[in-house]
Amino acid sequence: MPSSSVALTPGLASFLKSLKxxxxxxxxxxxxxxxxxxxxxxxxxxxxATAYLLRSVxxxxxxxxANKLIERVQYVGRRVMAAQPREMVVGNIVRRVLGLIRxxxxxxxxxxxxxxxxxxxxxxxxxxxxxxxxxxxxxxxxGSDRSSRQPFTSLSAPPISMxxxxxxxxxxxxxxxTPASASPSGRLPSQIHNKDIRAExxxxxxxxxxxxxxxxxxxxxYALDHIHSNEIILTHTSSTTVQKFLLKAAAKRKFTVIHAExxxxxxxxxxxxxxxxTPDDDELLSxxxxxxxxxxxxxxxxxxxxxxxxALMSRVNKVILGTHSVLANGGLVAAxxxxxxxxxxxxxxxxxxxxxxxxxxxxxxxxxxxxxxxxGDASKVIGYEDGDLVDQIDVQxxxxxxxxxxxxxxxxxxxxxxxxSYLYRIVSDHYRKEDINV
Amino acid sequence: xxxxxxxxxDAAKPFxxxxxYNELLRSDPDLTMxxxxxxxxxxxxxxxxxxxxxxxxxxxxxxxAHLKQSIPNPIGLSAGTDLFQRYLITTLQRPGQxxxxxxxxxxxxxxxxxxxxxxxxxxxxxxxxxxxxxxFVRDGSTVLTNGGSRVVASLLQKAADEKGGPSxxxxxxxxxxxxxxxxxxxxxxxxxxxMVRALRAKGVPVATIPESAVAYAMGKADxxxxxxxxxVENGGIVSRMGTYQIGLLAKAMDKPFYCxxxxxxxxxxxxxxxxxxxxxxxxxxxxxxxxxxxEAKQQQAATPAVRPVNSxxxxxxxxxxxxxxxxxxxxxxxxxxxxxxxxxxxxxxx
Numbered sequence: 159m160p161s162s163s164v165a166l167t168p169g170l171a172s173f174l175k176s177l178k179x180x181x182x183x184x185x186x187x188x189x190x191x192x193x194x195x196x197x198x199x200x201x202x203x204x205x206x207a208t209a210y211l212l213r214s215v216x217x218x219x220x221x222x223x224a225n226k227l228i229e230r231v232q233y234v235g236r237r238v239m240a241a242q243p244r245e246m247v248v249g250n251i252v253r254r255v256l257g258l259i260r261x262x263x264x265x266x267x268x269x270x271x272x273x274x275x276x277x278x279x280x281x282x283x284x285x286x287x288x289x290x291x292x293x294x295x296x297x298x299x300x301g302s303d304r305s306s307r308q309p310f311t312s313l314s315a316p317p318i319s320m321x322x323x324x325x326x327x328x329x330x331x332x333x334x335x336t337p338a339s340a341s342p343s344g345r346l347p348s349q350i351h352n353k354d355i356r357a358e359x360x361x362x363x364x365x366x367x368x369x370x371x372x373x374x375x376x377x378x379x380y381a382l383d384h385i386h387s388n389e390i391i392l393t394h395t396s397s398t399t400v401q402k403f404l405l406k407a408a409a410k411r412k413f414t415v416i417h418a419e420x421x422x423x424x425x426x427x428x429x430x431x432x433x434x435x436t437p438d439d440d441e442l443l444s445x446x447x448x449x450x451x452x453x454x455x456x457x458x459x460x461x462x463x464x465x466x467x468x469a470l471m472s473r474v475n476k477v478i479l480g481t482h483s484v485l486a487n488g489g490l491v492a493a494x495x496x497x498x499x500x501x502x503x504x505x506x507x508x509x510x511x512x513x514x515x516x517x518x519x520x521x522x523x524x525x526x527x528x529x530x531x532x533x534g535d536a537s538k539v540i541g542y543e544d545g546d547l548v549d550q551i552d553v554q555x556x557x558x559x560x561x562x563x564x565x566x567x568x569x570x571x572x573x574x575x576x577x578x579s580y581l582y583r584i585v586s587d588h589y590r591k592e593d594i595n596v
Numbered sequence: 597x598x599x600x601x602x603x604x605x606d607a608a609k610p611f612x613x614x615x616x617y618n619e620l621l622r623s624d625p626d627l628t629m630x631x632x633x634x635x636x637x638x639x640x641x642x643x644x645x646x647x648x649x650x651x652x653x654x655x656x657x658x659x660x661a662h663l664k665q666s667i668p669n670p671i672g673l674s675a676g677t678d679l680f681q682r683y684l685i686t687t688l689q690r691p692g693q694x695x696x697x698x699x700x701x702x703x704x705x706x707x708x709x710x711x712x713x714x715x716x717x718x719x720x721x722x723x724x725x726x727x728x729x730x731x732f733v734r735d736g737s738t739v740l741t742n743g744g745s746r747v748v749a750s751l752l753q754k755a756a757d758e759k760g761g762p763s764x765x766x767x768x769x770x771x772x773x774x775x776x777x778x779x780x781x782x783x784x785x786x787x788x789x790x791m792v793r794a795l796r797a798k799g800v801p802v803a804t805i806p807e808s809a810v811a812y813a814m815g816k817a818d819x820x821x822x823x824x825x826x827x828v829e830n831g832g833i834v835s836r837m838g839t840y841q842i843g844l845l846a847k848a849m850d851k852p853f854y855c856x857x858x859x860x861x862x863x864x865x866x867x868x869x870x871x872x873x874x875x876x877x878x879x880x881x882x883x884x885x886x887x888x889x890x891e892a893k894q895q896q897a898a899t900p901a902v903r904p905v906n907s908x909x910x911x912x913x914x915x916x917x918x919x920x921x922x923x924x925x926x927x928x929x930x931x932x933x934x935x936x937x938x939x940x941x942x943x944x945x946x
Binding site for chain 1: 924
């Protein structure tokens with residue numbers, strides 16, 4: 159039941175406000191209905207809402223057991239993801255939070271099994287004594303020097319997958335749950351560690367929230383490497399990431415921007431971005447609303463209809479695109495019309511650069527491209543005032559395009575520039591394999 | 597256990613790794629080449645009395661070299677032997693029970709006692725791949741495949757099995773059957789017919805086409821799924837002859853081309869092209885009339901026993917499909933882009 163006490167129009171701001179006061183289950187239902195009704199639409203708003211919700215879920219979850227925490231987050235995550243399966247970022251945030259909990263749980267367990275647990279399963283008698291020593295040792299170190307333990311974790315924890323064939327039986331011993339039976343003597347200290355898990359996970363989520371806030375500025379920091387003087391840049395839609403990227407470069411260099419208006423779904427916002435009159439309906443843009451448009455910085459901005467993209471492409475030096483989400487194979491789901499631009503750029507051998515925060519990068523492999531495309535309001539194509547026409551023809555308004563990885567030359571994320579074929583690496587760095595199917 | 601008694605008895609009858617390898621492959625049709633190679637090495641260790649690390653590594657190296665020389669196409673098996681060797685070395689270097697401080701006999705005993713387990717895991721990895729790959733077979737799609745790959749067979753059968761379940765996948769299969777005469781198995785039908793029958797028994801409509809009809813049939817296919825003998829460092833695959841052309845045609849027609857392979861088939865070679873594979877294949881054999889006559893004479897003179905060896909060679913011919921033709925590799929460690937292969941390999945080598 160969404161709360162009716164909030165007077166604001168339902169959206170990210172109202173959700174975040176109500177999150178503090180409402181009980182957690184109401185907030186979950188609240189977000190689900192917001193997602194279902196598409197009252198939260200931008201990838202970043204969805205990501206922020208999910209991160210805040212999970213933070214409340216975890217702080218409301220009065221348990222110190224990592225498994226219960228994971229179960230709870232999985233349950234909430236599944237429901238929120240099911241509310242809007244095409245909003246990939248929701249799943250991404252859920253997976254990252256799950257990964258956080260698992261990391262913390264394993265960090266703890268590292269204390270219990272300082273020895274590489276490859277051997278301990280077959281000969282439980284000998285290493286047990288060593289375990290107890292290391293436990294008492296690391297119990298003292300815990301918390302204070304987490305950073306020093308980190309390299310060790312990365313050295314031994316991720317099993318080399320190709321060796322899984324040959325390794326000892328029960329390679330899953332590092333997963334939460336299984337080693338509980340290993341040593342009754344080790345139970346007590348690990349309970350003490352578990353107390354820390356929740357606090358550290360909450361810290362981690364706060365970091366994710368911070369990342370969501372800073373991501374555009376971090377990406378913009380790379381702008382001067384990619385935009386040179388007197389270049390002609392083509393872009394599309396009113397993506398704030400792209401705008402900040404261009405603004406950053408505009409502070410130092412003079413260039414020309416050709417802006418395709420992305421009719422019919424985003425043209426109003428695009429016009430506003432170009433002219434600098436940002437409408438204040440978008441809560442997230444509250445700070446950006448004070449930002450000067452590119453024209454104020456002396457940049458020539460040319461607004462064109464989407465149909466002119468191909469004709470102008472021969473004069474364009476670089477295409478810079480924003481995106482809705484990025485998939486594990488390097489392909490992307492972006493505003494409708496992006497694929498046309500990418501194809502036109504391909505024909506003219508113009509480099510295509512995609513700017514996107516890492517949070518948009520999804521570990522989901524696109525089995526079925528068509529299922530990723532969301533369809534929007536048909537009345538934007540033909541208004542209902544043309545009722546007699548609507549009766550006779552089938553009007554479709556796809557909101558997104560799937561752009562295959564081959565048509566992208568470079569991705570710029572908050573971590574730097576990557577080739578599309580490298581994205582799998584970032585995916586494996588950010589998400590745990592066991593969380594890919596939540 | 598390195599019992600000296602077993603060593604003594606072996607001194608009388610030396611262990612033949614090549615024969616063991618061939619025997620293993622023959623005895624279990626489900627066994628892949630890398631796994632057979634690993635098994636052969638495990639058996640070799642059982643039969644050798646060596647108890648020091650360097651002695652064992654030396655023995656492994658020599659036997660591996662011998663095995664590779666004796667097998668006409670060692671790409672698949674070298675994936676297995678490399679994996680085995682690297683596992684041994686990495687485990688010995690890692691701190692912990694099995695490390696340098698630990699007992700060498702412990703790791704030896706682990707390897708020797710778990711031979712069956714490796715085989716079981718290798719077979720299980722096919723189920724894992726099938727689970728990963730199931731999503732690629734969509735309702736109403738048509739899958740084009742070739743060869744007698746066991747992984748592809750298990751993937752398609754798994755997808756077909758779901759028919760009874762809640763998520764019924766209705767798909768069709770275009771099966772490319774090798775038209776070459778030498779690709780006939782013992783029962784006198786082209787390789788792959790068994791899988792065609794199995795799929796048809798499950799109610800999947802299967803069309804069989806000759807290799808020459810691939811381009812013609814590609815327009816009807818939605819995706820292409822092939823198996824592989826080895827996955828090389830750059831993410832390309834070494835697979836039975838004809839896979840490369842299917843890859844090229846799929847690319848030309850913009851159809852996704854997926855390769856299904858277990859991760860133990862990753863092999864550390866970097867072929868630059870078709871003719872850069874570390875094996876000798878006599879596919880392109882230029883002849884003049886004179887040479888043909890010479891050869892015919894020689895063949896008449898030769899004993900019939902020589903012939904089957906030749907024909908076995910030609911049925912094993914492979915080609916190399918470069919990575920840019922491959923949309924993704926479906927492996928037991930997930931769906932990988934071709935460039936992820938080198939990383940997996942780097943992890944075990946460095």
